[in-house]
Amino acid sequence: MLLTLAWRNLWRNPRRTLIILVSVAVGVLALVLSDAFSIGMMHQMLDNRIGAHVGHLQIHADGFRDNPSLDSLIDEPDVLQRRLDSLPFVVAGSQRLLFFGLLSSPRASAGVNLVGIEAESERRITTIARSMVEGRYLDGEEGEILISAELAEKLEVGVGDKVVAMASKSSGEMGSSAFRIGGLFRTFDSQFDKTHVYLNIGDFRTMLETGPRSAQIVALVDNPDSVAAYMPRVREVMPAGVEAASYRDLLPLLILQMESYAELIWIFYLIVGLAMFFGIVNTMLMAVFERVHEIGVFMAVGMKRGQIFRMILAEAFTMGLIGTAVGAGIAWLAHLPFDQQGLDLAIFSDALHSMGVGSRIYPRFSAATFLNSFVMVPLFAALGAVYPAVKAVRLQPVEAMRYV
Amino acid sequence: MDIIRAVDVYKIYDDNGIPVHALNGVSMSISQHEFTVLAGASGSGKTTLLNTIGALDAPTRGEVFLDDKSLANMSAAKLADMRLHKIGFVFQAYNLIPVLNALENVSFPLVLQGMPDKERRERSLAMLEELGIADLAHKRPGEMSGGQQQRVAVARAIAGNPSVVLADEPTANLDSVTGKRLLDLMQDLNEKRGITFVFASHDQQVIERARRLLTMRDGNIIEDISR
Numbered sequence A: 001m002l003l004t005l006a007w008r009n010l011w012r013n014p015r016r017t018l019i020i021l022v023s024v025a026v027g028v029l030a031l032v033l034s035d036a037f038s039i040g041m042m043h044q045m046l047d048n049r050i051g052a053h054v055g056h057l058q059i060h061a062d063g064f065r066d067n068p069s070l071d072s073l074i075d076e077p078d079v080l081q082r083r084l085d086s087l088p089f090v091v092a093g094s095q096r097l098l099f100f101g102l103l104s105s106p107r108a109s110a111g112v113n114l115v116g117i118e119a120e121s122e123r124r125i126t127t128i129a130r131s132m133v134e135g136r137y138l139d140g141e142e143g144e145i146l147i148s149a150e151l152a153e154k155l156e157v158g159v160g161d162k163v164v165a166m167a168s169k170s171s172g173e174m175g176s177s178a179f180r181i182g183g184l185f186r187t188f189d190s191q192f193d194k195t196h197v198y199l200n201i202g203d204f205r206t207m208l209e210t211g212p213r214s215a216q217i218v219a220l221v222d223n224p225d226s227v228a229a230y231m232p233r234v235r236e237v238m239p240a241g242v243e244a245a246s247y248r249d250l251l252p253l254l255i256l257q258m259e260s261y262a263e264l265i266w267i268f269y270l271i272v273g274l275a276m277f278f279g280i281v282n283t284m285l286m287a288v289f290e291r292v293h294e295i296g297v298f299m300a301v302g303m304k305r306g307q308i309f310r311m312i313l314a315e316a317f318t319m320g321l322i323g324t325a326v327g328a329g330i331a332w333l334a335h336l337p338f339d340q341q342g343l344d345l346a347i348f349s350d351a352l353h354s355m356g357v358g359s360r361i362y363p364r365f366s367a368a369t370f371l372n373s374f375v376m377v378p379l380f381a382a383l384g385a386v387y388p389a390v391k392a393v394r395l396q397p398v399e400a401m402r403y404v
Numbered sequence B: 001m002d003i004i005r006a007v008d009v010y011k012i013y014d015d016n017g018i019p020v021h022a023l024n025g026v027s028m029s030i031s032q033h034e035f036t037v038l039a040g041a042s043g044s045g046k047t048t049l050l051n052t053i054g055a056l057d058a059p060t061r062g063e064v065f066l067d068d069k070s071l072a073n074m075s076a077a078k079l080a081d082m083r084l085h086k087i088g089f090v091f092q093a094y095n096l097i098p099v100l101n102a103l104e105n106v107s108f109p110l111v112l113q114g115m116p117d118k119e120r121r122e123r124s125l126a127m128l129e130e131l132g133i134a135d136l137a138h139k140r141p142g143e144m145s146g147g148q149q150q151r152v153a154v155a156r157a158i159a160g161n162p163s164v165v166l167a168d169e170p171t172a173n174l175d176s177v178t179g180k181r182l183l184d185l186m187q188d189l190n191e192k193r194g195i196t197f198v199f200a201s202h203d204q205q206v207i208e209r210a211r212r213l214l215t216m217r218d219g220n221i222i223e224d225i226s227r
């Protein structure tokens, strides 16, 4: 009955209630949608980085990540890769040899990461094979190299042209080889594209005289969200002198950004909550002043102050809850058209490309987004009713009833 | 046993710094089955006395007992409980809850008493029936005439089985025919069900029916006639 009463009281002044409902709904709508797009964008950045190069986990010899040198290569990469493959959650693995070097065309040169890959198994790890915009992916033919379309433009070369790669060997001498450009690729990240080139691991080993050693084993797992739980088991099967790192260790800035976002989003909820809080204070004060006489009657009939207090809070809470439901519902419906095709932000394409996002953003609703709004917003609404409710219960029954 | 006992009750209001002596040492008692009217000129203190013995307003001095329990040191919550279980109020302005229909208005004190749903519904319907307004169960106060609203108010007042019904000018807003019907009903409830009524009124119709008439002047009871 107290809820019925709260509910009906809500609609005594429909216009006032609708104004509050609409403002709550709009606030929640903006919050939920921007949250979904921000989270979607960050996940895309992460997925793109994982998909383009990083994979879910990587194995290196100790020291390689801090100081990539030919002295810290993995000695028996095939043995380690077999051990990795034996883990039930590892779904794909591939070896790489990668070093910083110089790539030169007759007209220009650029400092790049030379990435020697096992062309076939790399296909299952990264999206490079699917990111070709011209020519074709490495097909095992010796002496081929893949560079990005962007780098090709900078070096003023095209498919079929020759480039020379240079990197220092363990002896300290410079090793260099000529390569033919087999194809051009383009990922979501222009910064990445400018600095990565791919060649066959065999060619790179020959050029640097490393023998059958590798610098890195990269692998994918069945469920990337569980990677933190998988890592101890990966480390268990790895010998001393080798370290395993997950994408969370390998992309610390991005992970930090996502985690701090999750913490900072509270501030936005707080802002929306506060704006609504004052709206509710005002609305409920008006409601209480309009019903002074009635509150006196409630008291005369035997209603306790606590019950009156709760009734007023329930009214505001309901208002917050409905507003949130409407806002979140509209947000959910509004995102549907973008769920499959994404939001096309082609006009910001350059900026997004340099952030490594891609020009379409796929919104991503997290349970936390909804939970936050459904908990925080009605709670703030109820809090906003506390002061009006205190005013109400301070009334003396006789005086309240004299008031018309 | 007296249902109500007031002992040397004073009520002094503060009217912008000027003390107003609404009650000047009233002592009185009401026992079961009474049909009593407080009469007296406007401003003589009828409403004040009714509110004071109804646990709605605290006296400045003196003591009120309801069913032999002193109200003097009760907390607000305890006083609310006394009103809920022992008192039924009927006001001049009906004072129904506008957003609740007749049935819900009558049920309201029963909800507060914690009566189970089914029993509450049956009791409320029976009350409406007893007052001849069962057909109005689903009408809201705004859709009813004054006489109908006042009958709902009487049903609400007696629904919770109070020790006494306190009615302040219940007929003042009604025409004389409607007022007479309402009084017939209340008299019936008094005679057949033994419900105790105390009225405050200067309506001659009400005064005529009083079996006990307390006349007030300047915050005192100056005459107490039983007939």
Ligand SMILES: Nc1ncnc2c1ncn2[C@@H]1O[C@H](COP(=O)(O)OP(=O)(O)OP(=O)(O)O)[C@@H](O)[C@H]1O
Pocket: B013, B014, B015, B020, B021, B022, B040, B041, B042, B043, B044, B045, B046, B047, B048, B049, B200, B202
């Ligand atoms: N809250 C108040 N503040 C100040 N004075 C008050 C207050 N309530 C009542 N009074 C005064 O107390 C006196 C008694 O008032 P009360 O309402 O009890 O009289 P009454 O007999 O019910 O009159 P009426 O027949 O007009 O209803 C009056 O002089 C009134 O003005």
Ligand SMILES: [Mg+2]
Pocket: B046, B047, B048, B168, B200
């Ligand atoms: Mg009066």
